[in-house]
Amino acid sequence: MASLVSMVGRIYQAFSPPQQPAKVGDALKFGILGAASIAYVKNIHGRSLTPLTYKLRPLALIIPAKSHPEVIVQAVSARDRKKADDFARSHGIPEVRDSYEDIIHDPNIDCVFIPLPNSLHYEWAVRAIRAGKHVLLEKPSVSNSTEAEILFNLPELSQPNGPVLLEAFHSRFFPAWSYFRSLIDPANVVHINAVSMIPWWLTSKDDIHFNYELSGGSIMAMGTYNLAALRLFFDAEPEECLNCEVHAYTDGIHDKCDYDFRAQFRFPNGGIGEASSTLKGPTSWTPSHVTVTNKEIIMEDKSLPESQLKAQKQELTLHGFVHGLFWHRVDIKDVYEIRDQNTGNVIRKWEEKTSQKAYTFKEAGGDFADLPGEPYWTSYRHQLEQFVNRIKGRKTQHWVDRSDSIAQMKMLDMAYEKSGLGPRPTSSFR
Template sequence: MASIYHFTKRVYGSFNPSEVSKSSDAIRFGMLGAANIGPMAFIIPAKTHPDVIVAAVAARDLKKAEAYAKKHGIPVVHKSYQDLLDDPSLDAVYIPLPNGLHYEWALKAIQAGKHVLLEKPSTSNAEEAKSLFRHPLLSQPNAPVLLEAFHFRFHPAWQTFLSTFDSTDIVDASAEQFLPAGFFPDSDIRFNYALSGGTLMDFGTYAISSIRQAFRKEPISIAEASHRPMPKSRDKEIDHAIKAKWNFPNGGVGRIEADLAARGGYRLPWLTKSWPKLALPKLTVQLSEKEVLDPKHKRHTMQRTVVFWNMIGPHLYHRIDIVDKHSIRNIDNGGLIESWSETSYMKVYEWPEKGNGKVGEAWWTTYRHQLEEFINRIKRREGSGVWIDGEDSIKQMEMIDATYLKAGLPLRPTSNYLGSAG
């Protein structure tokens, strides 16, 4: 009963936090786009941050922007994205636009002197990423802060998970992410090639990011990639689901499987193969077998496997399973004499040790932790130490590009603004 109480209290606090008083030098944000992700990813977290004010919004449809502003208590509605960027009272922008618009409007925001919190994926391809994150404006004194919003990486649970293993010991890391068929219609913008859609550009970006984080290195090659195409009447360039495998410098293998219309996976497949699939996102890391000092046995080894359930939304629920498999073998012929497993579980909703820039409450979402670090960087304050720099975002897009090419799909289209960007 206690666990149910704490779960309910934490989730309620995540979605219904009390608004705090704002500081006199709070960062004033504008939103480019009246996106569905906006409340969870930005508006609600902003209510609880004393240094953040959501001051304005703009959308392609003025009436939609006005309705959005009224619903979420945003005081100013601008007639266009550019009008919002030209507003001198705004310090920063949050950009949750369709993928294909990220590059143009992030760069225009930087050119307007605004700090940018940019939804993932940062751009449509690596060429755009290099142009954006290596832009000369970002290397100037007092340059705007630009952050790709891989929110899960800022949560204490993710950072604790990374501390449970040495990345050089990874033999195999596998990320699996499924949304049930029917959750998004095939007409959703996520499946529009012109807007840089595709499962790899949506759910798959998290899978790739988590694999890269686990290894702390970039892959040396891509071994294989395949995709399930959209129905025949839809974009042939779009991946409904994707699988891929990479080789990493330490000899380990990284894998992903991402599906935005998953079916099956249950018992009695003849009956259930067409049922929408329900499954928590999962990252499994298997480490190399190690010798254990054991005075009673001459050949005692242990192999650790760490599983992170729901790594992209750990604030709602997660569990980290640490499984240590022990084996006793015959020293002469290597035959297995005995084996057993020891399993421990972890749930981490706050920093194990607070202080030194590590703050937060159990109900803080991944987005709230991310916003904390974004504001810390703007105000040049000590933070938790978690950050995603521009080169990281470039490497992310390079891995996505390589995966698409290996799967026989074209790269997502480059913005026309790239050639005119100064």
């Protein structure tokens, strides 16, 4: 019961964080390109039920900004002015602009947040950077690796005191992710399996996920989290996509957009990474999880007779690796065997299992113990902390650098090529 009360309190504070009484004088002013509409849960008869509290833009920037003394969400723009007006009124944003151009060319705006459909990320990130704005760019950063190579190698990004560009891979900034990664020695990893999902009742054919021209697809949606987990925990880039099975609608309209996928990759040390996700999952939401399996090691045990040996195989699982604030758990399972050295027969076998959570860096311990954060900080709030630190010239403990984002898009392309659907289309913008 105590843990349930703690969880409810933590989540409540995540959506209603203590607000800073006053922002500092040199606070960064953000402009948002695009206005979110409220997502409604629909029952099987199509009737709208209660509005979801999961709203991408408020969770990704507006709510975290409330508790950050150096961030002000100043303006929003949308192609539909009424939508922008309603969004601004709902979230206390003081200014509404008529166009995206008005935001990126406003000298009063320091940073631009781009949560537009995937196909528009490249164009508006380039435009914003050329206008001298810092850019917080929703993941996946762009539609394919061709766009990534151009965007992340823009000359403006290499200039002293030039714009800061960050692919908003929020999950990688959460304490539990850092703690889990600290437990892994990539040289010992032989297999990784990453699984994620979205229930069927949160998607429909009309969603941008199923629009090829908008660079939709399950690999581009939740799948990008899975593929990032493989790359980061192997600490390497895949050499080959061995297979990628997908399912897509076959109506001639949405047939290039996968609603689920299962892919397998080979990594340089011979390890195998598997990833699967669906946008048409079961009714009950199953938390994402990634399991890392280490190679077997033979342990010295002088208590055993010379004819026997002791073997250990370790398996580590991070449950809830996408949105760890709501719920997560790190499981460490060690499987031991006592074997006869001559026959290989197993004489005795047992398991030892421990679990750990890290809602703060203090809980993560080790090198992370002194890093800032509160139990109610979402991964987005931790991400915002580092984004501001980088802009202000302060040390950043976690970051997604440009080469990382390019490599990520190459892996997505690799999966789409193997699937037969092909990479998402390249923008005509130059």
